Amino acid sequence: MKKLASLLMVSILGGAITLGSYKLFFDEENGTFFSEEPTATESLIQANYNAERTYGTNVDFTTAAENTVHAVVHVKNVAVYNGPRSWADIMQGRTESSKALRGTGSGVIITPDGYIVTNNHVIDGASELEVTLNNNKTYKAKVIGADAISDIALIKVEPEEELDYIPFGNSNNVKVGEWVLAVGNPFNLKSTVTAGIVSAKSRNLNPAATGQSFIQTDAAINPGNSGGALVNINGELVGINTAITSMTGSYVGYAFAVPSNNAKKIVDDIMEYGNIQQGILGIRGSDFTRAPEMSEEYGTTQGVFVSEVTKGSGAEKAGIKSNDVIKKIDNISVNKFSDLTGYINTKRPNDTVNVVVLRNGTEKEIAVKLTKLNVTQLPIGLEVTNATKDELKFYQTENGVKISKTLSDQYAEEEFVGSIITEINGEKIYDIRDADEAFKSIERGSGLSMTFIDKTGQKQRVIFR
Template identity: 45%
Template sequence: MKKILGILVVAFIGGAASLTGYKVFVEQPQVIVQEGTPALQTVKANYVAPTLTNSSVPTNFTEAAESTVNAVVHVKNTAIRTQQNPWAEYLFGRGKGGRKYEQVGTGSGVIISPDGYIVTNNHVIEGASEIEITLNNSKKLKAELIGTSKSNDIALLKVETDEDLPYLPFANSDFVKIGEWVLAVGNPYNLTSTVTAGIVSAKGRDLDGNNNTESFIQTDAAVNPGNSGGALVNTRGELIGINTAITSRTGSFIGYSFAVPSNIAKKIIDDLLEFGSVQEAILGISIDPVDKEIDGVKIGTIDEKSEALKAGLKEGDVITKVNNVKISKFSDLKGQLTAKRPGDLVDVTVDRDGESLTKTIKLSKRTSYISQYLGTQFKDLTKADKEKYGLSGGAKIEITQNRAFLEYKVGKGYILTKINGKNINSASEAVEILDKNQNARFVLEMINPDGEIERFRY
């Protein structure tokens, strides 16, 4: 044993001596070079690092989500449909072979007042015979339909409850910025409220690529069919839009969704509550569609009696701003006008041969509407019309190309007062009912120029 230990000690001493000799006589010193690296700096002990703003870092969405989820509801609509049997119709006559059945549709809605007003999409409740609301706490309530705007895809509902409901305040959607963080909140498939996050991808979107569509907010927050009618909110939990549509070949979210801006939704709701129908404001101009490369909207013609002409607008002017909001394309202009009422004053900035001019214009009310289904142009009744025939509302025929009408000498001056027994308040309401139910059969009640009531089945 002593012999083994002696050998180990000798081996250890020899190894240490060899390593020392290598370090001293053989190995060259290693030099580490750092290029372009400044010397380490020191800072005072009381130095405070700068705090990044919310615009520079990802936002915490918890507060916005917490204040939003309880104000978003599940909307269930039940509609009675009729399945036609062609053989029964052949044997027993039209309408005799139908089998009635219930069809259930679902979507989302947003509570906008503590006393139970709820906004959703028109397509969520269209044709419903019964509407049921489920709150985020699973409480169910029956809802009444107050009014709709098919062209803007907005519907207003009302529920009765003894307690104040959580609701969302409206934000000014004109102030929404591209790149801003947003939350899409819906109550799809009665799963209780669901939250997704994204950014605003674009504003003033025209989905169909024509001049008859809305000015949508586009976002990449995930929205699926059951989210229709739900809320698009900013990081403060304020309502900036009503989620309405997605672009998808499969029916599911693939990257983009679209919302009706809150300014437009609020104006429609106010109109439905005050007038029962949407009051459409116009400038009194037509658009020149030829020059599409300009940044703005070029005026084609101006109505002779319009406020725009009185204010000094001219044909060929290019509208660049409305109330200091930039106008790049027609959908931007349409969005601004849709959010306004007849009689409102707007500052319109135009480019006229390189010179920027701003004119204050009083918006006019659109009074004429064309029913594509009937091939007939209707206008609202004047005060004189209402007094003459003792009416509170209706739609007066201006021009018709309808063969049946022409055959029975129904034309200019006839006033449509009822459709299927329902009173008609305005020309826009008449056209909306007729054109959204083009497969339906109508009983039209009219007053002829002599004040006599006539009824037509169409």
Template identity: 50%
Template sequence: MKKIISIVLFAALGGALTLGAYKLFIEKPQIVIEKTIETKPDSMQTDYRELNTSAVENTDFTVAAEKTLNAVVHVKNTMYKTVRDPFAEFFYGEGSGTKKYSQIGTGSGVVISADGYIITNNHVIKNATDIEVTLNNKKVYKAELIGTDPINDIALLKVNAKDLHYIVFGDSQNLKVGEWVLAVGNPYNLTSTVTAGIISAKGRDLDGNSGVDSFLQTDAAVNPGNSGGALVNTRGQLVGINTAISSMTGSFVGYSFAVPSNIAKKVVEDLMEYGNVQKAVLGVRGGELNSKVAENLNIENTEGFYISEVIEGSGSQKAGLRKDDIIIKLDELKIATYADLTGFIRTKRPNDKIKVTFLRNGKEKVALVTLIKNEISIISSIGLELKNLNAKELKKLKISNGVEITAISNAELQAYNVKKGYVITAINDIKIYSVDDINDIISNKKSDEVLRIEMLNLNGELERYIFR
């Protein structure tokens, strides 16, 4: 028994010595490296999940291009001028000094119906004697001018054709900044040109533009000749009519502007149905808010439209809007600027009802306002504010037509003692029945044309003034 125990102890001792020798002389020591991982605060948490870049990488413009290329046309307008040389007629006889000149302008247009209705810019066909349209397949048609809206720079043409490719209208109000768009047109007479970009901004107001104050801004390249062409979304829907570029050189420098499709569509429908544009007004005066205006008015809001006056008899007055109210929404559209408000109203007609959300003493309220027909207009080019006269007012003045001067900013007219209450009855022998008549005449005025304005003074006497 003792012998067995001795054998076990010697075996254990031998194993221990063998293991110790292995650990000491053969096995390499294990090196432990300790790493410290710092925990970021909650506010700096990062999501390392895979980013979805397919929206950018897989955006396909070919479908939109295919839908629109054959529906965008080249528009050529020809204007003929007859110039007389009185000296040549004096020496060589009557007619010898008369010469006829032609001036040609080009642009783009968009086919909006299979039977040949085409929308373009008013400035593309302004003062044209002949209008010619060339389709993408090189077919040429003579175009008839259906109507124009110089204020929104829109014109409607018609060609005698059928089964044409056309573009359907999209909803420009739902466009988002950053959304992809294509500009399709004929810059520099290069037909069927497509450029891509994004919506850079909405509701742009360009100083010096003839009335348009709610442009879409895009960085899709637009150059001379693109005017009147299509701005489309990636579904090939018409969301704007390319109209202007802002450039010192006259060529594209990074951004351009388009009339929103909702305005263009309303103009076209009015021209088709009524022959003229039905202009509605909300019936308020005021301006957009910013931090400086808010500080001067001692209010907290820096966005919205501040009402400084409510027009008597307007839908706004009847709905209960007051001075110092702040309009923040029309229907569901947020109103942050003056351009937001005017752009929305230009898509509406007289007697349309809209929901007006406004602030009064810091509390939000809602009113249903019926829009009225435009009765007042500020004509900045001649420095006058004008108001339509109703039948009762015309009868009292013993005249059949005319518009009343309600404010004067023209220093020369003030020097000639023209006063509020004067009535403009005719311009260049054309009778004036409404403020829209004057807007149309001035918007279509040629650069060298003289305006001969006839007015009735406060004594009922006729006075004539010449504007060069």
């Protein structure tokens, strides 16, 4: 009997210990520790632990949403028809002063006096711009400047009072897996906030467009979100929502934003210089994914392989050579070409960057002074440069780029060099960035027309098939 009582007592005690251990384990899993009097150090550690838990279901998005939703606006692109254009226009009531809505999007207020960042494709071709705030106040807006290549535009309203705005964050510090909010006006639904994570960085959606470098997110972005804000949980602007990849035209899990550092640089250029100050490293190169045979030779699968160094460029002057592999720039890892171009696009001519290259198995750091992008090669075999004001005045045109060299035998150098290209496929060309963009937007197999003014002052039009 005594033995049975002893066994019973041991069982009860063992059960109590097991239950107590389970209770302690369970409560520790939930971040609760039972102690009669925690020490000051324990309390501080626990407070810091709780403060740093900015992930999972414990993340509170309400503050970020409240701080940003009033600074995101609805942008309407309105076209004005100055006269009857067709029988269909007349039937639809379009008279001499009729208006039509071309499209809508979003915009982000970045200063209290009414400067707003949006996408270039949101405001492109607008006769009038209408901006509606979250409080339903509507203003007319004017375009301050735009850049089609980065798809960033700066517009301005004249408010009666200071407006809520979103401060720029540092998109270089954004991490994959970090929570972000997309704020905008999808499907004309004003002030919509969706949440997701940063899915990837330095995405290039078009292999032909080497300057692209998007933040990818799975926060729901739909038509109408273009130009809206991508913000972190601190309410800082880390991107301008720009594009989705979808077979249906609506969100399917992939969305892309222009990094805030790139957008801010474009905005600063427009406000300070009136145009885009494009700094270049001065190399041609590729990812190792495009040259897998080089991976084994160089002992790496990541980086940018330098195939050519431009004469007179900052890269050449600093000592970068063909067959170098760029691994870092300003201590930022370069795994692919879009990492490099995405960072360079935040810099201006005469800025200095520190480039780490792999050469003959040894890493070497080289300081490079960026030069200005002032010449480009068009795929039709012509090299063009920005025309000066005097050259444009001489040819009596307001826009155009100058042909500086022929790269194909099909052109007579004495006839073409010095001529001014004014239009490509009917679109006016103002600088070499416009010329590059015009060719990138041409669909494969489609025709091409180019208008230029020759050295005799005659306007010529060439059609390529």
